[in-house]
Amino acid sequence: MLRTRHQPKEISATLRQVDALTSHGQSVADAIRAVGVPEVTYYRWRREFDGLQSDQVKRPGQLQAENARLRRIVSDLKLDKLILAEVAQGIY
The missing domain is CATH 1.20.5 (Single alpha-helices involved in coiled-coils or other helix-helix interfaces)
Structure with missing residues (x-):
């Protein structure tokens, strides 16, 4: 299985996109699926990068x-x- 490395800008954009979807009433699990990132990856990224801007990532x-x-x-x-x-x- 090919493993892709996501760039810091992509990670912060994905986290912001999931936050935007959840603020519009979608559940977190549905928002993660809509973005196309595995749940485990999302929560790992959230733990490491939550609240950081793309240059801080x-x-x-x-x-x-x-x-x-x-x-x-x-x-x-x-x-x-x-x-x-x-x-x-x-x-x-």
Whole structure:
């Protein structure tokens, strides 16, 4: 089964569209079906992106990338520190 990645703008537009349909009296389940997104996906998106504008939706992905980069830096620095401590003790 082909998996498609939805862009942040598409996600926020879909959430707004479901909100608009529910405000016109349609049930949430019917609105989700009308948009064409699985219910599980809708609720996951709602949990992660609800209330965010389309430019803010990109932010969590950027934060995760920044977090990964900082973790690599910290692990490299810890390794350097351990090597220097061993050299200072005269082990090598």
